[in-house]
Amino acid sequence: MSNSPMAAADTAPQSTYRDDKRHWWWLPLLVAISPVLGVYLAATTSQNLWLWITPILWYAVLPVADWLVGRDARNPSDAAVPSLESDRYYKFLVYASIPLFYVTWIVGVWAVATQDYGWVGYLGVSLSVALTNGLALVVGHEIGHKTGRFEKRLAQVVLAVPAYGHFSAEHNRGHHKDVATPNDPASSRFGESLYAFVLREIPGALSRAWQDEKARLARGGKSPWSLSNELLQSFAITAVLYGAALVVLGPVVIPFLLISTFWGWQFLSTSNYIEHYGLLRQKLPDGRFERCRAEHSWNADHVISNLMLYHLQRHSDHHARPTRCYQALRSDKAPELPSGYPLCFTLSYFPPLWRAVMDKRVLAVYCGDITRVNIQPSKREQILARYGAAQKSTAGA
DSSP: OOSSOOOOOOOOOGGGOOOTTGGGTTHHHHHHHHHHHHHHHHHHHOOGGGGGHHHHIIIIIHHHHHHHHOBOOOOOOTTTHHHHHHOHHHHHHHHHHHHHHHHHHHHHHHHHHHSOOHHHHHHHHHHHHHHHHHHHHHHHHHHHTSOSHHHHHHHHHHHTTTTOTTHHHHIIIIIHHHTTSTTOTTSOOBTOOHHHHHHHHHHHHHHHHHHHHHHHHHHTTOOTTSTTOHHHHHHHHHHHHHHHHHHHHOGGGHHHHHHHHHHHHHHHHHHHHHHSTTOOOOBOTTSOBOOOOGGGSOBOOBHHHHHHTTTTTOHHHHHHSTTSOGGGOOOOSOOBOSSOHHHHHHHHTSHHHHHHHHHHHHHHHTTTOGGGSOBOGGGHHHHHHHTTOOOOOOTTO
8 A cells, every 4th residue: 555646557467466455345344334333332331422433434534544544556457357356255245244234224223213312313323324325335336237146136135225226227227328428317517516416316317227127128028017127126125124114113213214315325426426527428420429438437546435435436447347346446547536435525515615626627637628528507608608618519518
């Protein structure tokens, strides 16, 4: 590991490459179970501050850790990738996290229903579980990109916890096809706030997933309401999980269900927001968009947050090679975020601050040419005028 800026890809032969992070990839499992640890520590110390352990970890500890440890300067060589991807150790760690998300959710919903935490403690548990729901979405993302039926079923199981069973279908068949174009509800636009993006992205993603699944089933002569609908299969698990909590514990758990679910969705939407903000694939003479390249994703190669997110922040390589396993993802010449996702999340919650930090970075990608940027349509004329560009049809309009 290194505090230096990103170096070129390691060209060492397979036999000499060593994953320096190999024995640190268990850290996401600790995060997955952290709300349970918080409930235990609150009970044994009578200090309800422990109920906020996961938000404190995400919003305070990880940004500081990213700053202290810095970026990772090493990449596996092409020769090392097959060996990394065939190593079952990495797959085991991802699989092992799935039951932990269920344990965390069940302990969390039980705790808010049976323990006298007051509204502050109740909120702390709910937000803690919401953030682990966000990590469940990251795991669903990693597994859902694999081609095996077993992995796809596991993705449905883990995505049922945050009630986002449509994610794999939407992400794999929709986002990866339309990424960094105006057609993609999961690609944010220059001048678009996080809040406007969330209101566009969440319903847009669900609609696109449903239409795509409907078309897939129609090709086989099946109804979208059949048992073969992969979205409904995952949502059925959610219905059983959430329904059982309501029946057993009563309406006191309704705020928990709403907070942990919707703030978990926010985790995914905010990730999507910062991953492609303002970046645009240009239109070719035939009207199609150019092929997705490294410059169409924002990377953040900070060591600690990448460990917590299974290298999600090496996002450009993921879009270039969607089935590549997390441990083998590499950095390339993609534009860089100012920090890892935890700090960027906080920046995005404050739109003027986010734009002050990021708008100049977007312009730098396109050498100052604002007409090549993916601009929020409602603000297009205003933004073009601000940067001295005449109103005209552009490649991405």
